[in-house]
Amino acid sequence: MSLLLTGATLIDGLGGDPVANAAVAVTDDRITAVDASPADTPADADLVDLSGLTLLPGLIDAHVHMGHASEMQAVLTHQLSVAERAADIFRTLRQTLDAGFTAVRDCGGIDHGILRTVGKGMVPGPRIWASASPLVQCGGHGHLGSPFQAPDESFAFRVRGLTAVGRISDGRDEVRKAARECFRQGATFLKMAVTGGVVSIADNLDDTQFSIEEIEVAVEEANARHTYVTVHAHNKYGVRNAVKAGVKCVEHGTGIDEETAAMMAAGGVALVPTLAIAQVLTEDFEHHGLPPQIRERVCGTTEGMISAIEHAKAAGLLIGSGSDLIGPKQDRRGLELALKAKVLSPMEAIVSATSVNARIMRVADKIGSVERGKLGDLIAVDFDPLTQPELFDDPERVRLVVKGGKVVKDTRK
Known part of the structure; x- marks a missing residue:
């Protein structure tokens, strides 16, 4: 199957100037030419006229929780069946793709069953790179359930083949075993919580979690798998x-300050801010079914992340893009670009959600930019992203989505 996408203004995801009246050829699942001519495209290629639209690489959300697609309180109180939780996940996967996100990095909540289901094309969804069960310490961020339950009872919320929950691991030996179990669940990287969190019950944002020695074990296991560890962190000491x-x-x-950003730069450490979830929780807290004491924790996180972005930019860090949306209403992934465009520039926001995210995820050879040889993941929007980035927050403005050379959404008139 071949496509020739013509007439759009092209933003390639690498930060270059937009190209008017672009022509991009896709054969099978790969981009075969940019600035294509008829000679670059098979005679039987489908012509896709994108006049008046803007063509971009498929967007990437580098911090998602597909397994937390149901109302949280209903999950914690066992009010939902496995079928309902699965339906919520599949709906969220479809919404994510329709919003123009052709790839995601899941930072905790699904296991290999979802990866296989989407990978086989059994349900529509983006490409997924996943951490499976995040590594958490007892009583730390990600340790779900009531404090009146025994620690191991938190795994009652897990559904094998569908969802994954925080893997409690205290001490070097438990961290090592938990890391290896994550890879058995299909993880392609590891996620650890090294500070308290916003959606937590038994900790505070300024707490540090896991010792350096425990974190080093996870890094060692990730290195053995030729991959990396990312950490949930809300204060500079944990970072x-x-x-x-x-x-x-x-x-x-x-909490990242100038000194911490410099340390990160020296270690080649990237930052993925998550502005969208802070705003969504502020606007519509009750909808998420979270305990009321969590509302207070949301205050100040936006300002903290904006400050972190500014320090990260000054230090030359890679700044990625993640929404961190949770619950049954995850249709505002594009809000992250809209918010980041106010802190950086609209072009930098786009680059963060395309080629920079691909670099952070170590898949820049596959996705993240419109270049020959990359996978044919492309979207077309009916607005100018450089002057109206706030419209990324409206999934309906995404008119065309192509994943792997196949048109999976087309609402052009």
């Missing part, structure tokens, strides 16, 4: 511990 241990990415990053 510094993780950097010393050898992690390669930090999620959220509130």
